[in-house]
Amino acid sequence: NAGVTQTPKFRVLKTGQSMTLLCAQDMNHEYMYWYRQDPGMGLRLIHYSVGEGTTAKGEVPDGYNVSRLKKQNFLLGLESAAPSQTSVYFCASGSQPSNQPQHFGDGTRLSIL
Amino acid sequence: EDKVVQSPLSLVVHEGDTVTLNCSYEVTNFRSLLWYKQEKKAPTFLFMLTSSGIEKKSGRLSSILDKKELFSILNITATQTGDSAVYLCAVPNTNAGKSTFGDGTTLTVKP
Numbered sequence: 001n002a003g004v005t006q007t008p009k010f011r012v013l014k015t016g017q018s019m020t021l022l023c024a025q026d027m028n029h030e031y032m033y034w035y036r037q038d039p040g041m042g043l044r045l046i047h048y049s050v051g052e053g054t055t056a057k058g059e060v061p062d063g064y065n066v067s068r069l070k071k072q073n074f075l076l077g078l079e080s081a082a083p084s085q086t087s088v089y090f091c092a093s094g095s096q097p098s099n100q101p102q103h104f105g106d107g108t109r110l111s112i113l
Numbered sequence: 114e115d116k117v118v119q120s121p122l123s124l125v126v127h128e129g130d131t132v133t134l135n136c137s138y139e140v141t142n143f144r145s146l147l148w149y150k151q152e153k154k155a156p157t158f159l160f161m162l163t164s165s166g167i168e169k170k171s172g173r174l175s176s177i178l179d180k181k182e183l184f185s186i187l188n189i190t191a192t193q194t195g196d197s198a199v200y201l202c203a204v205p206n207t208n209a210g211k212s213t214f215g216d217g218t219t220l221t222v223k224p
Contacts, residue, residue, distance in 0.1 A: 033211065035214075041216050041217070042215050043156070043201065045213075045214075048211050056209075098207050098209075098211070099144040099205040099207050100161075101147055101158040102156075102158075102203075102212065103158075104156050104157075105155060106154040107154055107155060
């Protein structure tokens, strides 16, 4: 079972470059989430989606955009990367109702130089 | 604004010790509280608590919820080095469809 798959696993960018992180889930989940995790901290929500074609801002959305054109995919974009966006990014998905456990991908380690 | 606070932020114990991790919360539309364990990579689900006073148990791990005082505890007895991890507490806001996570407790178990 694949579950939640994130690509790429690692990436190094230069300041100002753009990139897209891909998250795919095969559990037919309605909800999908993008988090970032910085050293010694928990998970901070960047953006999330409650269904195909819908997205909403989390607590740290600035500098990121998302799209959910297909139910199984949730893309996170960085238009102009900044060193402050160096972090580990986790994607998660969850079924209805939204208080159910989330299933996480293995993370993408992103470094911005 | 929803808020989840975990304590302590870090803890170092020796194998065989018992530990108690704390999670307090302020969330609108509360329905459940969840505990996750995070080792090297992805957080994995441990427990979901919805009712006060009912203990959830899995091997040496157990957890309980107090909805009146708005907190939960996670107990680990007879700790092993494999219990070393970050333990995360999360509370969903079901109206918003999202969860708020605490900063986690980093547990280190020394042999």
